[in-house]
Amino acid sequence: MKFLKTTLAVSSFALFASATLQAADLSAHEKMAREIYKETVETPTSTDHPEAMFTLTGNLKNRFMEAGFAEEDITLLNVDGLGGMIVRYPGKDRSKQGIGFMAHLDVVTAKRKDWVLDPFVLTEKDGFFMGRGTADNKAGAVGLAATFIKLKKEGYVPDRDLVIIYTGDEETGMVTTKHIAANRDKLLNIELIYNSDAGGGSMDEDGKPLAYSIQAAEKTYMTLLLTVTNSGGHSSQPRDDNAIYQLIDALQKVEDYSFPPRLNPVSKIMLNVAAENETGEMKQALLDFANDPSDMVAADILSNNVRYNSITRTTCVTTMLEAGHAENALPQSAQATVNCRIMPGVDPADVEHVLASVIGDDGVVITRKAEPSFADASPLREDVIAAVKYAMAEEYGELPVSANMSAGGTDGKEFRAYGMPVYGTGGLFGRKGDRANAHGLNEKIRVDSFYKSLTHWERLMKFVSGGVQ
Ligand SMILES: [Zn+2]
Known part of the structure; x- marks a missing residue:
C-alpha cells in the first residue's frame, strides 16, 4: 500500500500524491475504512436525530461481528435514551487489565442551508473529506473500528484486552461518558485510555510534519x-x-x-x-x-x-x-x-x-447548573510517549512529542475524575492554513491524513499489546 503511494508520487509532487489517489488505488483495508467512514459520517448522530446513534452502533456491531468478534464482547448502551458502545478485543492474558481506545460517535448539529455541501454526505473534493464529523470525531471512531476489524481478520491476538469505548453525547451532556466512567470496573477493566478525540500532529503549509502533541490534561x-x-x-x-x-x-x-x-x-x-x-x-x-x-x-x-x-x-x-x-x-x-x-x-x-x-x-x-467534575492531569508516562512515537514514525518520521492541556470539553476529563489516565493521541495531522472547523461550517480533513491515521492506530494498538518485536 505504501509502495503504491510512493510509485504514484512523481518527483516534486510527492507531497500531494496521496491526496490525489483515486478509489482504485486504495488498499483493501483503506477501501473498507472509507466505506465505514462514509456510513458513519452519513448517519446524522446529532441531537436532531436521537435515533441515528442506535442505527450507527447497530451497523458497527454488525461489522465487528462479521470480522469475528463475539457478541458477548460487544456491549450496546442505552443510557437514558442515549446510545454508546463498548467493544472488547480479548487478549491472551485475561488477568491483565486492558488498554482503552476512545472516540465519541455524536456530532454537533449542522444545518444543510448553512453549508456549501450537504453536511451528512461524505464528499471527497480537492484532497479533502468534507462533512459533519469528518474531523470531530468520526475519523477517530472509524480508525479504531477499521483497525480492530483488520487485526481480527488477520488473526492478531493482543497480549492483553484492547477495548474500544464509543461515547454517544460528548458534544452535549456527556451522560453516556459519565455512565461508562462510573461503571469502568465492570464495563471496561482497563489501565488507561488513548483518546482519539484529542492530541495529534502538526505540519507546515507544505505538508512537512513538525511535531506531535499528546493531550494529557484538561481544565x-x-x-x-x-x-x-x-x-x-x-x-x-x-x-x-x-x-x-x-x-x-x-x-x-x-x-x-x-x-x-x-x-x-x-x-x-x-x-x-x-x-x-x-x-x-x-x-x-x-x-x-x-x-x-x-x-x-x-x-x-x-x-x-x-x-x-x-x-x-x-x-x-x-x-x-x-x-x-x-x-x-x-x-x-x-x-x-x-x-x-x-x-x-x-x-x-x-x-x-x-x-x-x-x-x-x-x-x-x-x-x-450541573454537577462539575474534578480531575487532575494525567502523569506523562514514558511508555505512552514511546507508544505515540512508534505509532506515527512510519508515516511522519521521528518528531518531537510534547503535551497539552485543553481548555475543557472532551470525554477524557470524566475518566480522569476517577483517576484513570487518559491520553489524547489522535491520528490526524493538521496542516498550517487548513481549517478543519470542527463544530463549525464545512468541516473537513485531508484525505491522506485520514488514511495515514489507519497506520497510526494499527501501530499504536500493536505497540501496547505485545505485537511489536
Ligand atoms: Zn470531539
Whole structure:
C-alpha cells in the first residue's frame, strides 16, 4: 500500500500524491475504512436525530461481528435514551487489565442551508473529506473500528484486552461518558485510555510534519448561576435596592478578580513550547513562569495574553444575563450565567467558595447548573510517549512529542475524575492554513491524513499489546 503511494508520487509532487489517489488505488483495508467512514459520517448522530446513534452502533456491531468478534464482547448502551458502545478485543492474558481506545460517535448539529455541501454526505473534493464529523470525531471512531476489524481478520491476538469505548453525547451532556466512567470496573477493566478525540500532529503549509502533541490534561468545567431576587415595584418610584444593580455589582467583582496562577507538568511543557515561538518580554515570562510558578511578575505578563492566561489560571466569565419582566417595573429577579474553566487539580467547590467571598453579598445566590467534575492531569508516562512515537514514525518520521492541556470539553476529563489516565493521541495531522472547523461550517480533513491515521492506530494498538518485536 505504501509502495503504491510512493510509485504514484512523481518527483516534486510527492507531497500531494496521496491526496490525489483515486478509489482504485486504495488498499483493501483503506477501501473498507472509507466505506465505514462514509456510513458513519452519513448517519446524522446529532441531537436532531436521537435515533441515528442506535442505527450507527447497530451497523458497527454488525461489522465487528462479521470480522469475528463475539457478541458477548460487544456491549450496546442505552443510557437514558442515549446510545454508546463498548467493544472488547480479548487478549491472551485475561488477568491483565486492558488498554482503552476512545472516540465519541455524536456530532454537533449542522444545518444543510448553512453549508456549501450537504453536511451528512461524505464528499471527497480537492484532497479533502468534507462533512459533519469528518474531523470531530468520526475519523477517530472509524480508525479504531477499521483497525480492530483488520487485526481480527488477520488473526492478531493482543497480549492483553484492547477495548474500544464509543461515547454517544460528548458534544452535549456527556451522560453516556459519565455512565461508562462510573461503571469502568465492570464495563471496561482497563489501565488507561488513548483518546482519539484529542492530541495529534502538526505540519507546515507544505505538508512537512513538525511535531506531535499528546493531550494529557484538561481544565474542568463548571457553570454557576448568580441570582438576585427583589420585591420589585413601580419604575416610577426607584429605590436603593434593585436586583439588576445588585447583580451588576457582583459581576463587576467577578470580572475584577483573578484566580491565582498554577502550573502542572503538562502546562509546563506547553509554556516551554510556546516560548519557542515568542520573543522579548513574553518569551522571558513564559520561561520564568514555567521554571517558577510563584514568579508573579511573569504570571502577570502572561495574563495579558488571552491564551497564556487560560493555560495558567482558573477563569470564570459571565456568559449570559437575564433580568426584569416589564419596562415599567422594578426588576423582581436578575440572573447571570458564569462559566468557569478550572485548572486540573483544583476542586470546583473551592472555586465556588472563592467567588462567593469575592462577591461578598448574601443577596446573590450562587447555584450550580450541573454537577462539575474534578480531575487532575494525567502523569506523562514514558511508555505512552514511546507508544505515540512508534505509532506515527512510519508515516511522519521521528518528531518531537510534547503535551497539552485543553481548555475543557472532551470525554477524557470524566475518566480522569476517577483517576484513570487518559491520553489524547489522535491520528490526524493538521496542516498550517487548513481549517478543519470542527463544530463549525464545512468541516473537513485531508484525505491522506485520514488514511495515514489507519497506520497510526494499527501501530499504536500493536505497540501496547505485545505485537511489536
Ligand atoms: Zn470531539
